Amino acid sequence: MRYFDIDLNLTKEDILLRRTVREFAQKVMRPVSREIDGMTAEQAVADDSPLWDFMKQAYELDLHKILLPAYYGGEGLSPLQVHLVLEEMGWGSLGLALQMTVVCFPFYLACMTGDDELIDTFVKPFCECRDGSIRGCWGITEPDHGSDVIAVGEDYFSSSKMRGNTQARLDGNEWVISGQKSAWVSGGTVATHCLLHVQIDSSKGFAGNGICIVPLDRRGVTKGKPLEKIGQRDLNQGELYFDEVRIPKGWMLADPDFYVPFLDMILASANLCMASWSTGLARAAFEEALTYSKQRIQGGRPLIEHYAMKQRIFDLFARTESCRAISRAAINLNFKLSPPHVEYSLWAKTQCTEMAFRNTHEAIQIWGGNGLTREYILEKLFRDARATLIEDGNNETLARHGGHILGEKYPRKPI
Numbered sequence: 001m002r003y004f005d006i007d008l009n010l011t012k013e014d015i016l017l018r019r020t021v022r023e024f025a026q027k028v029m030r031p032v033s034r035e036i037d038g039m040t041a042e043q044a045v046a047d048d049s050p051l052w053d054f055m056k057q058a059y060e061l062d063l064h065k066i067l068l069p070a071y072y073g074g075e076g077l078s079p080l081q082v083h084l085v086l087e088e089m090g091w092g093s094l095g096l097a098l099q100m101t102v103v104c105f106p107f108y109l110a111c112m113t114g115d116d117e118l119i120d121t122f123v124k125p126f127c128e129c130r131d132g133s134i135r136g137c138w139g140i141t142e143p144d145h146g147s148d149v150i151a152v153g154e155d156y157f158s159s160s161k162m163r164g165n166t167q168a169r170l171d172g173n174e175w176v177i178s179g180q181k182s183a184w185v186s187g188g189t190v191a192t193h194c195l196l197h198v199q200i201d202s203s204k205g206f207a208g209n210g211i212c213i214v215p216l217d218r219r220g221v222t223k224g225k226p227l228e229k230i231g232q233r234d235l236n237q238g239e240l241y242f243d244e245v246r247i248p249k250g251w252m253l254a255d256p257d258f259y260v261p262f263l264d265m266i267l268a269s270a271n272l273c274m275a276s277w278s279t280g281l282a283r284a285a286f287e288e289a290l291t292y293s294k295q296r297i298q299g300g301r302p303l304i305e306h307y308a309m310k311q312r313i314f315d316l317f318a319r320t321e322s323c324r325a326i327s328r329a330a331i332n333l334n335f336k337l338s339p340p341h342v343e344y345s346l347w348a349k350t351q352c353t354e355m356a357f358r359n360t361h362e363a364i365q366i367w368g369g370n371g372l373t374r375e376y377i378l379e380k381l382f383r384d385a386r387a388t389l390i391e392d393g394n395n396e397t398l399a400r401h402g403g404h405i406l407g408e409k410y411p412r413k414p415i
């Protein structure tokens with residue numbers, strides 16, 4: 001389906017970029033993601049998995065560095081262009097889109113420090129990588145701490161009773177890291193580097209955390225088995241274990257003094273990505289429903305010609321456009337601002353994931369029994385969308401965090 005874009009100011013470059021990624025999403029991401037979806041979690045990351053060829057092709061298209069500035073060798077895309085790319089990838093497969101974006105996380109954050117050593121050691125090799133051999137992941141949640149780790153506004157966040165599962169101590173010029181991250185680290189089982197949250201000063205709870213880069217070939221690192229789950233099965237996940245792992249002092253990107261602002265930057269970016277992918281997912285469900293409603297005959301005519309169906313199809317369209325409007329507005333704001341207004345990223349993530357989920361749910365209803373069979377993609381879109389309500393912070397926790405920011409930020413009395 002040729003999709004109209006409400007923004008009449010897209011440049012030729014924007015349109016060409018979108019066309020390239022759309023083609024990749026249609027011809028590569030969709031078929032690969034469905035193939036992996038049908039495999040076990042172990043098979044999905046085995047040497048003969050189609051994941052590897054997908055990654056190689058995505059790196060060749062430079063999709064691994066779309067968030068990185070041109071100055072350091074990244075793509076240097078405008079916020080709108082980032083949105084265009086992420087939406088198309090989300091249409092192709094939310095799981096693979098996430099896999100391809102999380103690979104840049106440690107390097108993206110290293111760029112924000114502007115530290116020459118980190119740029120030379122980590123960012124430049126990543127940007128030059130064309131074969132998919134350098135892959136990042138993000139380890140923030142822990143076996144004992146899911147929502148806790150982003151609950152900045154809650155009193156317990158800074159409580160000494162909050163003992164993290166991953167500790168770091170300074171020993172001369174090195175950090176020594178021990179502990180473990182949750183089974184949910186996206187891309188963790190195939191990653192070569194981790195953007196790792198560690199507790200440095202436990203007397204401050206999670207406010208005493210730091211964020212570092214750990215190459216996962218360091219002595220003392222081990223990985224868990226890939227996790228089996230119902231949605232985003234094309235995105236592998238697994239634990240990371242650290243046993244007295246040593247890294248140079250300079251690889252700590254943020255210590256407790258800068259932890260919360262850094263956490264906010266990460267949350268702002270991660271949530272914008274999730275909102276943009278969800279727009280693609282919402283669109284995919286809308287397109288499936290529209291196409292089916294024109295093909296399926298009931299009462300002697302196509303479903304779309306029935307009055308009640310027209311309204312339902314319009315609602316799917318409306319939610320898709322709302323997702324796009326919200327996620328573009330938020331990306332346009334927060335990819336230009338430092339520090340970002342995190343509440344707008346939280347707004348975009350919570351709203352877009354809810355609307356995308358609603359679209360997949362409603363599209364299945366429009367497809368009737370056919371929507372439930374594994375023969376068609378809709379049931380996968382539905383399972384993938386369900387996971388988005390939980391990942392990158394479940395929506396209730398993100399909403400509470402947003403409420404906390406609003407309470408802190410805005411004056412008691414309107415001016």
Ligand SMILES: Cc1cc2nc3c(=O)[nH]c(=O)nc-3n(C[C@H](O)[C@H](O)[C@H](O)COP(=O)(O)OP(=O)(O)OC[C@H]3O[C@@H](n4cnc5c(N)ncnc54)[C@H](O)[C@@H]3O)c2cc1C
Nearest residue numbers: 138139140141146147184185186387390391392393394396
């Ligand atoms: C597909 C996917 C990808 C992910 N990728 C990553 C990744 O790359 N890296 C990573 O580190 N983690 C990742 N995660 C983990 C994810 O961030 C967590 O699952 C999420 O933050 C929620 O934590 P939890 O699952 O432990 O749920 P919990 O925090 O245990 O929450 C369970 C329920 O309790 C509620 N709840 C929690 N706290 C409170 C409270 N204070 N008051 C009231 N209600 C509360 C929640 O709203 C929720 O409904 C991923 C998860 C998924 C599903």
